[in-house]
Amino acid sequence: MSAGGDLLDETAARHLREPWDQLRLAEGRAFALQRAGATFGIWIFIASEVLFFGALFLLYTAMRLEHAADFAAAARETNIVYGTLNTALLLTSGLCAAIASQASEREGLRRLTLWCLALTAGLGLAFMVVKGLEYREDIERHLVPGAGFALKERATQLFFGFYWLSTAIHAIHLSIGIGLVLRLIWKEWRAPGFLFESPQVEVAMLYWGFVDMIWIVLYPMLYLDGRGG
Amino acid sequence: MSGASSDASTLANPRELDLGLPVSYLAEGHSVRSWLFTTDHKRIAILYALSITFFFFIGGAAATLVRLELFTPQGDVVGADTYNKLFSLHGIVMVWFFLIPSIPTTMGNFLLPLMIGARDLAFPKLNLISWYLNLAGGLLTLAAVLAGGIDTGWTFYVPYSTVFSNTFVTLAVLGVFVSGFSTIATGVNFIATVHYLRAPGMTWFRLPLFVWSMYTTSLIFVLATPVLALTLILVIAERTFGLPIFDPARGGDPILFQHLFWFYSHPAVYIMILPAMGVISEVITCYARRRIFGYSFMVYALVAIAVIGFFTWGHHMFTSGMSPFAALVFSFLSFIVAVPSAIKVFNWTATLYRGQIGFESPMLYALGFLGLFTMGGLTGLFLASVPIDVHVQDTYFVVAHFHYIMVGASVSAYFAGLHFWWPKVTGRMYPESWARFAALLMFFGFNLTFFPQFIAGYLGMPRRYYSYPPEFQVWNVLSSSGAAVLAVAYLMPLGYLTWSLFYGSRALNDPWNASGLEWRTTSPPPRQNFFGNPQVLAPPYDYHPEATPPGDEPRIAEEGALT
Amino acid sequence: MSGRPRKAADGIWLRGLVVWALLLALLGASLVAAYAVPAPWTAAINFGIAATQAGLVALLFMRLDRADALVRLAAACGLFWLAILFVLTLTDTLSRLANS
16 A cells, blocks of 8 residues: 555654664665564563562572561561552553554554553553552551561561562662653654654563563562461 | 865875775764764774773772782781772772773674674664763762772672671662663663674674674673672662661571672673683684684584573582582583683684784784683682682682683783774774783783782682781782783883874774774774675685695785784 | 554454453452462462463563564573573572571
8 A cells, every 4th residue: 555655654764763774775674674673672671671570589589488487477468459459550551551562553543552551651650659558558557677667577577678679679660661651652742653663662562561570470479478378 | 174085194094095985983073072972883982992991990000009018918008998998999890890891892882883794783872871871880889989988899798798888888889780781781782783783694604703702792791780780789778778688687698699699790700701702713813814713613602601601600609608519510510611611712722723823912912811711711610619619719819710811811802802903993003012012011910910829829818808927928929019010011002002093103994904894994984884885705714724825925915024 | 444443453452351351360360369279389379370471461462472583582581591590599598498
């Protein structure tokens, strides 16, 4: 279709940057290569983040193996309602992110893309609000390691040290994700048509999916242990 | 000068015709802005070269003070706490702000696109961000030093670093943390570049070994550094936020810190040697006028070192209290990782066989590398053996071993590459006799510094001590004297290479009659690297094949008679 | 012309919602398992559920199922290297625990 072809050429011209524009290939082919390069690049970064969070999870595993009973006792004190609600929020945001990514690759789905991006960011922000409420409750219940800690077994403080650390690191990554999504919305507002086929959408949405995956693994670690099963 | 060259003084080689070609990358923009906001991989390589040289001399200054203190058995130059801060500074700066970036960010950045026939790296803006992250990390660490220093050693062992030390641990750790992102970004860039931007005809098994070494190093960058990042966060979390993580008094396991730390730091030593190996393959082939012996096995060896290197980290922990069973597993794996390194040494030696060997300065550094790397590697095998390690762990034997590899091998290779590619990067030739003298002085000074340390360590002298029993003094005096010689040998290239920038003769496009795409463009190259589009038609190392008589021609035509 | 994008949108939504429903069902299952399944098994089941959910997100939301081999290799390397970290460290942790 010539209409589709023109739109693609415009898109390639909009997004093509050095050195991909100097490969002596047709614009469309060069752009496809640039997109593939960007996707590959973000997956390499995700692999590195797997090791980053994986090391954190190793810490949890080693500590839990050494102090199984205390960890169960401590995990009972986390708020499972907030935790499960947050998990559902993030899973839904993952749905919106996946749809936004796919919609941005098809003509005529600009509004769907924008709505899904906005929902993704919105659900992410909702997660942060719930987390904030949860943190406030944890502080009131003296679940911060140190003097005045609520539980008496020593290793329960190790669990809560991990809890605060891992949720904080996750929250930082989530904030970066929210920032990336808001930036995409802003760029589309400034230059309509920016999102169509933009490699930046795929990159941001893959990052978001990964942050989602981290929480999926964190949830059973923090909330599902020691519930009396 | 701007625009196409029109008079003889702006030509790379005045004897070449003026074809109205684009200017070199150095001439395109002279403002500070054009350098600090560049996305040209060649300029970024120069920015890195400046920053790592700066950090090298800071780390070197710390080493000078350490060796000065160790001239005498008593602690008389600095106090004990200051001494701890000095060796910590030396280790942290040399490892993270000199050695790890050195070859990859300077030569890797400059040469990788050139060697594969590309215009730039896959993500040029990310490359610039890498440099800024590296600089920011370095400045944070420097701030920690200026504020009063850190005394935990470069290894930050817990619980000392997290609970007991009264120095600027968090600030220094933050500096290293930030620089880690720089290396991860570089790794992503290099890997994507090699996969996607090779010129037509440049298949994987036609890549120069230097490119393979950059690729495998990048794998380590991407897979090991994140674990360090997390580990450093854990140190900050325990120290600054008081969260219980490793403190045994609160139920933590200090050995877990060591596992996490060394999971990165052992592959980190391969980050420091693989690029050096890549450089040596390029230099030895050129100056022996021979193709590399066993190209495929050289590739497999690079990959094997990068991969198996991830399985061996426990050999740093044999005396930590880890389980003897795990110690045996790590010891076995550590013996295995020596095999691909040995294969490489055999292949370099075989490359020399029946070659037309010349002793140009890069070759002197490369030959030095061969000997020093072999010594360092063999002593590594001693350390991989648990019964021996139990005796020499935390002694100068270990210090000598790793300096033989990191300084003897890696730094020699860095200088070999610096000299080999200097004409390409700057368009100038350096004074060869000064360079040869510096290379020989460095080899001599290095051995004088570090060989006595093997003896001192074997005889029992502990590391990280500022005073020692008098029976070790003779070895320490030899070592400190060697350090003085080494210091001169390091200052010399700083001198003559800088001189060459202003007064050196202009280099030809291919002064060494070398093989490789980087030599098929001008010295220095233009911004877009090549004129026209390179296409690769033959395997690498297109040198004089074995058993062909050399005839009357000199090895390297431009040099004239055999040197 | 507006028909094709609408159908494409519906296709995307449908696939997405199926995966989302599966993910939430698994979430529910893990909640139930935490309270109802006896102690030694709950960790295995819950982490197994988490791994399944992560797999669904990776394959279907992050589209690893239709990605090129190179991308899948990158993802696999992340997991493999993580396995090295876990296995070798745990040989030490577990053998010290067993012998203490």
